[in-house]
Amino acid sequence: MENLIHDLKTPRQGVSGGLPASYKIIPIAFYLGVVFSLVLSLFFFLSVRAYKTSKIQYEIQLGQSKSRDSKFQASHKEILGIAEKAEGIAKWLEGARPLQPVTAAIGRSMTTDSTIAELTFDRNPEIPAHTFMNLKINGGGTDQIESTLASINALNYQTYSAQQVKAKNATDFQATLIYSERK
């Protein structure tokens, strides 16, 4: 057989022998490498897209959170502003309690033997809620003062630093009135 082929095809000069069989792995590895590269590229491409999408979502979320935070902070600031004004108003009102009920109560507490010679209310310039009272009574005595103080206490006023000077048929009473809410 060899001779037959030899007859048809003469041996060629300068033709090298075939590569070893193990070298067949090189093209297989190359193609596998191409496929692997394509798969990896696709994976990374999809990852980039997914991360970009999630980044946009987080940025939207960030914007919404910041917007909510700004609203809360603005409301907080507004409430604090109103509270500050309210405290100023409350402070003023504390020193602006009506005096007429006290005046009327003192007048009503007078017995037939007593008359008011002079009644003065003077608010403390530093603490207007503290009212200095000076009451001069003609007639009466300790009983009258007690009765008057009971009338004042009934209006939730407490008397502090009370001083009483008794003269002949006259009483001079001084005290600081402070309103205190009864519980």
Add this chain to the structure above:
Amino acid sequence: MNNHKAASIVILVLVLLMGFGVTKLRSKAVAAREASNTAKAQAEQAEQQAKLSEIKLKTIDAKTANIRKVYTEWIPHFEPYKNPRAAEQKITDVVREGNVFLLSQRFNDQEIDKGSLISRALIADLVVEDDYSKTLNWLGKLEESIPSCRIKKCNIVRGDRGNNIRMELKVEVPVLKTSLAGK
């Protein structure tokens, strides 16, 4: 260079290019992941901040509810007196409506507490002399008509005639700054 060598170089270049492309895509994916993670962290931080602000808002809202209620209830009584003329007119009206005998009146616009919320006030010095009950009722009417007013000083002595009393009053009516009236 024979064909084998040329083919090897081409394949090598192709392999290098594939490697470069995959590496580039990988670094892009890593960068995108880091950017996404950063955005996520920022969004979470902003959300936490917003929640914290909400809690603070609710706390301050509950804490100042009572004082703000005072503000809401009382501000209408302060608002009419945005200038001293309005306060002066109101006092004049109350005196006229009360029909008490007015001996003297003096109005003065003063700075009462620089830097505080209510820094200015109209100071009215009034001297009236009339029947005891009529004068006391008028005092009550004055305090009722101008609830924000503060009787700074009140001096009551016996009047010249029968049941008359003479009352000297120093009344302060707070004059609001426009900014206080607004929310």
